[in-house]
Amino acid sequence: MERFANLRKVIQLRRVGPVGFAAVLDIVLGVYAAAMRPPEDQLAGRRAIMRNHATYPDFTCLLAEAPGPPDGPEPAEIVGFAYGFHGAPGQWWHDVVRRALEDLSGAPASEDWFGDALEIAEVHVLPGHQSRGVGRRMLHEICAGRRERTAVLSTHDAPTAARHLYRDVGFEDLMTRFTFPGGYEDYVIAGARLPLAGAAPA
Template structure:
């Protein structure tokens, strides 16, 4: 899958990108009808910022400070090495998204994970691909979009391993999805959370 077009940073740019993607062929492999799964490098991802922020509360709950989300959270992640955003778009509407980048020691989450895993699993952390977010609009869940986004996000990565944080509850949708796709629990994190890892190549 090739990266999406590089488009401007405006909301109008995002709408145009969405419209272009909606006109593309259906993703029959994922069995998601007319939904187009796209992947975007950091410059192109900028155009999706406002759509991602608009969808965020439906999936994860309210955003306390939208300015902080845009300027610190999103922009910091987008500036990291090998950042990539995946999107599920239908008729110009964003139905789901995911993103990740190369995680390094010295970054907050990497250091938390390194400490949680201890010396035994230290080799996992640093230079890994960090799967940061995966989200599908609630009304669209259960039809394969999450799996398709996951696969597009990890496709063609040069990294040898990938890490993520998810709910410890093995019945949770994310936890189940990851397990079915070859992830395993490496250790416990903050209350009710675990870190999962997956080897991407031998």
């Protein structure tokens, strides 16, 4: 237990913008692949999506890094990442989910949640560093200081650790059993009021 506490302390969060994100895109794609285990043939498409996301308004990314040995040549290892941006018309995810919520709950609800939203597109941690508070820290930090009214995201509609985490920090289900166009898996569209409820973890 003490070993896990020490690991949690040494992992640092570093914020980067579009240029810094592009420089580590292949590394974060590897973190995504390890965490999500998608089919190999989907990774090229995911890489293109991530690169495009970095062009969206107010894009910001957090890198969770485990430092190398103090006296060694090894650089810090990226063990997790999270990024988001300001949602706006013309963005595929934004348009799809906003229209769906309007059909389900009406225009006022859709405007309330998506009219001024931070859209959190990705939150991933390497399997060996999961369940140690890294994802929770990144969630709080990426939402801290944002001017948007809400934060919104999608996650698999299943009792996963990620869904439990989102609920724990204040996200509520806006739509369940939601299938994206051309997809087949069920997702939850979730939203939270900003600032997030509760204090950020140390």
